[in-house]
């Protein structure tokens with residue numbers, strides 16, 4: 001997968017050199033290219049923003065630098081078809097970024113991220129590129145950040161860990177929270193490891209029993225308990241058939 005990020009703060013994307021994404025890049029599983037938008041400005045102050053038409057506070061990111069930069073980024077290697085890029089625009093007014101969307105994005109060959117600063121990017125930029133490729137306007141949560149770069153780190157990590165071979169133990173994202181299947185829409189329950197006792201706190205007996213059926217049942221019950229407590233909305237969304245009699249007694 002190829003990932004391009006266009007930003008006025010390239011250093012903000014340094015974390016893409018470490019950990020999971022960094023290793024995937026080193027292994028050649030990910031081709032990450034960060035571009036400084038200001039390199040596509042031509043004035044002395046490298047201007048990327050201007051006042052909003054219609055008035056109001058703040059500044060808006062100008063069309064020209066974005067257009068010139070994105071044309072260059074998309075110029076190489078874009079033969080349509082297999083190499084078709086998609087634009088990913090972090091914005092508070094986007095569709096919620098979910099595990100399902102992470103899976104969808106992880107199946108694309110090329111993502112171009114356009115994190116905005118200020119009040120956002122002139123709408124005409126998105127409209128222009130939407131004529132050439134899919135545009136995903138995604139929100140990572142109901143709050144406003146000073147810029148979309150942090151959201152790029154979030155989306156990139158969620159997507160990269162789904163790429164084959166990137167996560168050590170392939171099975172580990174099968175039972176992720178929100179992964180499709182029985183665990184869909186349930187939060188993850190508690191996890192434990194050695195030592196068996198710590199400050200007088202021991203491990204739930206069932207986990208030491210070696211009885212896989214009971215362990216799976218206990219984990220599901222704990223996940224359900226935590227979901228009911230923290231995310232009743234997710235319980236609503238889960239198909240009632242997914243719950244058996246014992247669940248209903250909970």
Ligand SMILES: COC(=O)COc1cccc(COC(=O)c2cn[nH]c2)c1
Pocket residue numbers: 089090091092116117118119120121122123126138139140141142143144145146147148149151
């Ligand atoms: C065309 O799209 C744009 O112009 C984007 O506009 C904005 C405006 C303000 C802030 C941001 C950065 O993203 C977030 O704050 C965000 C993403 N998820 N949750 C919060 C982006």
